[in-house]
Amino acid sequence: MQMPFQLTILGSSSAMPTSKRYPTAQVLNALGRFFLIDCGEGTQHQIRKNKIGFGRLDHIFISHLHGDHFFGLIGFISTQVMLKRTKDLHIFAHSELQRYTQFQLDFLNMEELGFRLVFHPLNFRKPQLIFDDEKLTITSFPLKHRIPCCGFLFREKEKEPNIKKEQVRKYQIPIREIKNIKAGSDFITEKGELVPNHELVIAPYKPRSYAFCSDTAYHEKIIPVIEGVDLLYHEATFTESEKHMAETTFHSTGKEAALIAQKAKAGKLLIGHFSARYKDPQLVLEEARAIFPETNAVEEDEVHSVVR
Amino acid sequence: MQMPFQLTILGSSSAMPTSKRYPTAQVLNALGRFFLIDCGEGTQHQIRKNKIGFGRLDHIFISHLHGDHFFGLIGFISTQVMLKRTKDLHIFAHSELQRYTQFQLDFLNMEELGFRLVFHPLNFRKPQLIFDDEKLTITSFPLKHRIPCCGFLFREKEKEPNIKKEQVRKYQIPIREIKNIKAGSDFITEKGELVPNHELVIAPYKPRSYAFCSDTAYHEKIIPVIEGVDLLYHEATFTESEKHMAETTFHSTGKEAALIAQKAKAGKLLIGHFSARYKDPQLVLEEARAIFPETNAVEEDEVHSVVR
Numbered sequence: 001m002q003m004p005f006q007l008t009i010l011g012s013s014s015a016m017p018t019s020k021r022y023p024t025a026q027v028l029n030a031l032g033r034f035f036l037i038d039c040g041e042g043t044q045h046q047i048r049k050n051k052i053g054f055g056r057l058d059h060i061f062i063s064h065l066h067g068d069h070f071f072g073l074i075g076f077i078s079t080q081v082m083l084k085r086t087k088d089l090h091i092f093a094h095s096e097l098q099r100y101t102q103f104q105l106d107f108l109n110m111e112e113l114g115f116r117l118v119f120h121p122l123n124f125r126k127p128q129l130i131f132d133d134e135k136l137t138i139t140s141f142p143l144k145h146r147i148p149c150c151g152f153l154f155r156e157k158e159k160e161p162n163i164k165k166e167q168v169r170k171y172q173i174p175i176r177e178i179k180n181i182k183a184g185s186d187f188i189t190e191k192g193e194l195v196p197n198h199e200l201v202i203a204p205y206k207p208r209s210y211a212f213c214s215d216t217a218y219h220e221k222i223i224p225v226i227e228g229v230d231l232l233y234h235e236a237t238f239t240e241s242e243k244h245m246a247e248t249t250f251h252s253t254g255k256e257a258a259l260i261a262q263k264a265k266a267g268k269l270l271i272g273h274f275s276a277r278y279k280d281p282q283l284v285l286e287e288a289r290a291i292f293p294e295t296n297a298v299e300e301d302e303v304h305s306v307v308r
Numbered sequence: 309m310q311m312p313f314q315l316t317i318l319g320s321s322s323a324m325p326t327s328k329r330y331p332t333a334q335v336l337n338a339l340g341r342f343f344l345i346d347c348g349e350g351t352q353h354q355i356r357k358n359k360i361g362f363g364r365l366d367h368i369f370i371s372h373l374h375g376d377h378f379f380g381l382i383g384f385i386s387t388q389v390m391l392k393r394t395k396d397l398h399i400f401a402h403s404e405l406q407r408y409t410q411f412q413l414d415f416l417n418m419e420e421l422g423f424r425l426v427f428h429p430l431n432f433r434k435p436q437l438i439f440d441d442e443k444l445t446i447t448s449f450p451l452k453h454r455i456p457c458c459g460f461l462f463r464e465k466e467k468e469p470n471i472k473k474e475q476v477r478k479y480q481i482p483i484r485e486i487k488n489i490k491a492g493s494d495f496i497t498e499k500g501e502l503v504p505n506h507e508l509v510i511a512p513y514k515p516r517s518y519a520f521c522s523d524t525a526y527h528e529k530i531i532p533v534i535e536g537v538d539l540l541y542h543e544a545t546f547t548e549s550e551k552h553m554a555e556t557t558f559h560s561t562g563k564e565a566a567l568i569a570q571k572a573k574a575g576k577l578l579i580g581h582f583s584a585r586y587k588d589p590q591l592v593l594e595e596a597r598a599i600f601p602e603t604n605a606v607e608e609d610e611v612h613s614v615v616r
Binding site for chain 2: 015016017018019022041042044045048049051065067068071072074075078079082083096099100103104107108
């Protein structure tokens with residue numbers, strides 16, 4: 001069974017709250033690793049509602065320091081303390097968030113959390129690898145907003161192919177050769193017969209990827225970074241008729257989000273961060289779909305999976 | 309028509325969030341004046357959901373500085389800025405909340421709010437009149453918690469009786485006498501006949517009152533302050549079997565909340581601030597009702613009216 005690569009939408013509104021939408025927050029479950037992306041007010045409530053274990057969230061990515069993207073952090077941390085967390089909690093954010101959070105913890109007399117808060121400052125000038133383990137990389141990259149802001153690219157690593165067991169038996173392939181074959185070698189039998197690599201292995205599925213881009217004006221510089229991404233979340237605060245507002249506030253329209261998806265050859269586009277002025281995002285969605293048909297407007301508690 | 313005196317429950321959980329309950333927040337609509345009591349994370353979302361106008365909320369009462377009672381304040385203020393509020397916003401709280409809020413506003417570069425934030429420090433040693441206009445008084449009074457904490461008593465003022473118009477005509481009562489009669493005087497006609505006051509006026513309804521008591525251990529000192537209150541909200545974090553936890557954390561059981569209601573001769577009791585350990589507060593409620601039958605366990609978005 002393929003390990004999950006799925007995104008849960010916890011909040012999809014822009015700065016102004018609505019009765020149905022929460023400010024920005026998402027959880028990506030990438031191969032059983034859970035990543036919290038942004039943490040607007042109400043995130044911990046939404047985490048509970050979506051039955052995501054608080055203890056599974058060890059990494060938090062905060063795109064920028066506008067309140068609707070981080071006001072929920074202190075509540076999240078407080079709850080981790082109440083749950084007697086002991087594992088490190090990693091926060092990737094603007095370096096100033098550490099000062100802000102430390103002030104809050106001091107104010108609340110929370111000197112002893114019982115776990116370490118590890119802050120990782122983001123680079124707002126160029127893309128940077130910020131996480132790398134045996135299965136996954138995460139890269140931050142600058143967006144174009146009123147204040148420093150980063151997007152995040154989550155990319156599964158290439159998997160080794162699986163050896164076909166029946167071929168191992170048939171050609172009596174010794175164990176010492178398995179590693180080479182997985183790395184791409186052909187096999188030469190004792191009789192000198194060459195068995196080409198593709199007959200020996202089952203090709204792995206293509207690694208999956210997800211990119212988060214919020215908040216940002218239309219910004220073509222991100223295209224080479226996210227090129228070929230399977231699932232792209234791009235903010236789409238406004239319709240085309242409010243494009244002047246998008247420009248002055250450094251946000252995007254649905255059409256602009258779709259242009260980025262199209263030019264980056266994304267598989268699917270999710271749009272969100274809708275202005276509270278729209279009762280529903282139908283028009284934003286239509287304007288995006290006219291450019292990039294594989295677009296969906298997200299709602300709270302939706303789950304979007306990338307499956308091969 | 310009687311002016312409203314009604315309470316909307318925005319949040320009823322204790323510190324740990326649940327999937328159904330928000331941390332503490334309530335709105336009292338007292339005669340068309342809207343008062344926000346506590347402001348846990350998610351309060352602004354709940355305000356929207358309950359269709360309460362942000363612009364109607366000019367007074368906020370923060371019982372104490374545990375996060376589940378004020379983490380929503382900065383989001384509420386930010387939204388007021390986005391809504392271009394100009395009216396003063398009054399916050400009644402521990403004096404330290406001003407320092408905390410100012411740090412946040414400075415951090416967010418919100419020097420110019422467009423309105424004044426007026427902080428009113430609470431007195432945690434004795435009851436204090438903190439609001440007084442022609443229709444209403446509000447009194448803060450100390451509760452018994454791990455940190456300084458206040459309850460709030462909202463009390464409608466005694467209304468003047470209405471003069472019976474038909475009696476004015478019948479006895480040809482001059483206008484200059486109306487004030488005296490409203491104040492309780494009898495009337496003597498030109499013929500020297502005495503008409504007793506109760507024949508001249510319609511008695512007003514008894515003023516209504518609401519008291520908010522959270523968070524607190526069982527604390528009999530509040531009884532004389534809230535005596536005869538129509539509607540009492542008292543926290544009831546635990547059942548009797550967790551009474552030891554109530555004692556160590558300075559919270560109350562359902563039974564203790566009911567004893568306060570009984571001894572204070574309250575009209576009705578609402579209990580809330582339930583520990584997340586209980587899937588539902590049924591047992592807490594039963595233990596309270598055994599002492600004080602007129603008890604209800606609150607839920608989000610409920611409205612409780614006091615009607616005469």
